[in-house]
Amino acid sequence: MTDSWRLPPVWVALVAVVLIVCAELGGASMVRFKVELTRWARGAMLARPAVHRLVGVRDVDERILDEALVKFDAALRLFHLHAEGMGLVILATTTVAATLARGPRARGVIIALLTAGGAGYPLGYLLWAWLIPHRGIEEGKTIAEWLVWIPFGGATIVALWWLAGLVALRLVRR
Amino acid sequence: MTRALAILALALAPAAASAHHVGTYTPKDNEVTTNFKQVKFSVQAKKFEVALRLFDEGALRAEMRARTAALPAGLEAGTRTALEAGDGAEVERGLMIFFAALARDLALEGDRQLADPSLAPEARAALGPRFLEATWRYYNLIDFAVATRDDKTSVAMRLAFDEAEGYAKKAGAPEGTGLRDALRRIAEILAQLIDTSSTFARRDR
Numbered sequence: 001m002t003d004s005w006r007l008p009p010v011w012v013a014l015v016a017v018v019l020i021v022c023a024e025l026g027g028a029s030m031v032r033f034k035v036e037l038t039r040w041a042r043g044a045m046l047a048r049p050a051v052h053r054l055v056g057v058r059d060v061d062e063r064i065l066d067e068a069l070v071k072f073d074a075a076l077r078l079f080h081l082h083a084e085g086m087g088l089v090i091l092a093t094t095t096v097a098a099t100l101a102r103g104p105r106a107r108g109v110i111i112a113l114l115t116a117g118g119a120g121y122p123l124g125y126l127l128w129a130w131l132i133p134h135r136g137i138e139e140g141k142t143i144a145e146w147l148v149w150i151p152f153g154g155a156t157i158v159a160l161w162w163l164a165g166l167v168a169l170r171l172v173r174r
Numbered sequence: 175m176t177r178a179l180a181i182l183a184l185a186l187a188p189a190a191a192s193a194h195h196v197g198t199y200t201p202k203d204n205e206v207t208t209n210f211k212q213v214k215f216s217v218q219a220k221k222f223e224v225a226l227r228l229f230d231e232g233a234l235r236a237e238m239r240a241r242t243a244a245l246p247a248g249l250e251a252g253t254r255t256a257l258e259a260g261d262g263a264e265v266e267r268g269l270m271i272f273f274a275a276l277a278r279d280l281a282l283e284g285d286r287q288l289a290d291p292s293l294a295p296e297a298r299a300a301l302g303p304r305f306l307e308a309t310w311r312y313y314n315l316i317d318f319a320v321a322t323r324d325d326k327t328s329v330a331m332r333l334a335f336d337e338a339e340g341y342a343k344k345a346g347a348p349e350g351t352g353l354r355d356a357l358r359r360i361a362e363i364l365a366q367l368i369d370t371s372s373t374f375a376r377r378d379r
Contacts (some may be wrong), residue, residue, distance in 0.1 A: 019364070053300040057203070057283055060308045067199045074197040130198070141196060 008094035011117045016090040021053050023083030026126070030076050044133035051136050071137050075129035082122035086156075090118040094158065101166050110159045112168075117156030123162045124148030201311070203306075205233035210269060217262045223253050225265070226257040238272055246372035270319040277312040278364035280305055285357040302342040302353045309360065310335060322365065327367050328378050334359045365372060 001017060007013075030037070044067055045052050054061045058169045118138035125146045131140030203211065209232035216225035224365035229235050238250040253268030284305030288298065313331060338356035 050297075053288060053297060053304070055283075055301060057305075057306065057308070059280055060304050062204055063201055063308065063311075064304070066202060070199050072198065074299065077198065116244070 006092075006098040008111055010117075012090065012094045012111060015115050016087045017071070019083050019090070019122065020087035023080050023087065023122070025081065025129065026076065027080040030073075030080065030106055037076070038069060038073075041069055041133045045144050050133065051134070052138075057112065060111045062072050065083075068137055072129055072132045074154045075125050075132065079122050079125035082125060083099075086118040086122050089156075090115055090154055095116075097163050100170060101163065102170075106162075106166070113159035115139075117152045117154070117159060120148060120152030121156060124152065206237050207311070207315060210233040210273070213257075213265070213270065217265050220242075220260070220262070222257055222260040222262075226254070229254065229257055232294065234269075236274075241275070241279075244272060244279060246368060249372075251347075266319050267323075267371060270316045270323075271368050273312045273316045274320075274364045274368050274371075278310045278361050280309040280312065281357045281361040281364065284309070285354050285361070288354050288357070302338075304334070305357070306338050306342050309357075313364070323371070324367065327363060330363050331360065336364060 042065060045065055046054070049056075052064055054064060093114045096108055096115065096173055097110045101110055124147070128144040129142050132141055134140070135143065183223070209228065209372045212232065216222070216228060235250060235254070242250070248266045249268055249271055253265060253272070256268060258263035280361060284302065285366065287293075287301055287305070295303070313335075317331070318330070333355060333366060338353060338360060341353035341356050344352075
């Protein structure tokens with residue numbers, strides 16, 4: 001094992017930093033435009049009563065709208081948190097891969113999977129936030145799951161297990 | 175070996191990737207139920223001047239006024255008079271009647287909407303539980319007051335709700351009459367409660 005850490009490619013660092021910047025912008029926008037975002041989501045939901053199964057009775061509908069707005073807010077928060085966290089995860093894990101994965105092909109694939117997966121996964125929450133007013137909480141979640149969370153989250157997990165296996169293998173072979 | 179690790183990772187990934195958390199939702203009080211709790215707790219603490227101010231300025235009184243036609247005559251004025259007089263039991267009775275009326279109207283509206291033959295099965299399946307939940311949310315606030323005045327009504331309501339919940343689980347079925355019957359039963363019990371509680375100032379048991 002080499003004594004010094006190797007850096008991942010510069011484009012990986014750029015993706016990670018941009019992701020963290022997006023997270024901070026998202027967090028700041030949530031605070032600055034809280035009222036506007038809530039108003040937009042509420043308006044979009046009221047324009048689609050069938051999607052949200054609104055019944056035209058305030059005592060029933062307010063509860064439905066409130067739940068959707070809480071989930072909308074949660075989706076934006078989760079984007080902020082995951083984008084911040086995954087930016088750091090990309091930097092840390094690709095550094096480990098660059099240092100400890102020996103084969104250039106395996107190293108390249110692992111770094112690509114970690115970067116793409118880490119950068120894509122948080123966008124699923126942003127997509128879900130947008131889908132909640134348009135498609136409802138559950139349908140929006142299903143779409144975000146299949147379009148973003150499963151492929152990108154899956155890519156990260158595949159790469160992490162792969163990397164963990166390679167590191168363990170190196171330990172055994174020492 | 176590297177290939178084997180990659181295959182293993184691929185096999186384990188999808189299940190874990192979809193197991194993300196998206197938070198949970200806890201229903202909040204609306205303006206009316208919030209104001210009800212404020213007034214109720216002020217009355218329980220015997221702070222009637224505070225309760226009167228909260229009643230005068232809050233959503234409870236505004237809602238009572240908006241629904242005057244569906245409520246027993248003089249309910250809002252009677253509740254206010256009781257607050258001024260510091261009569262806690264009478265305030266409780268007024269509020270009990272009001273929330274019983276809100277719950278009754280929701281049960282009736284649920285029954286009316288479920289009667290729509292053009293309703294899709296999924297819409298029907300969603301509609302029943304939502305009306306039931308909204309009805310229970312109001313009734314639950316007064317169940318203690320109902321039970322202390324008329325325990326038979328309280329038990330009858332709980333049984334009717336249990337029955338309705340059972341039907342709500344299969345409300346998507348085209349016939350769906352069980353849930354409608356249960357909602358009508360709830361509305362009848364509440365209407366009777368309103369009637370008897372409004373006729374007599376206090377029920378002697």
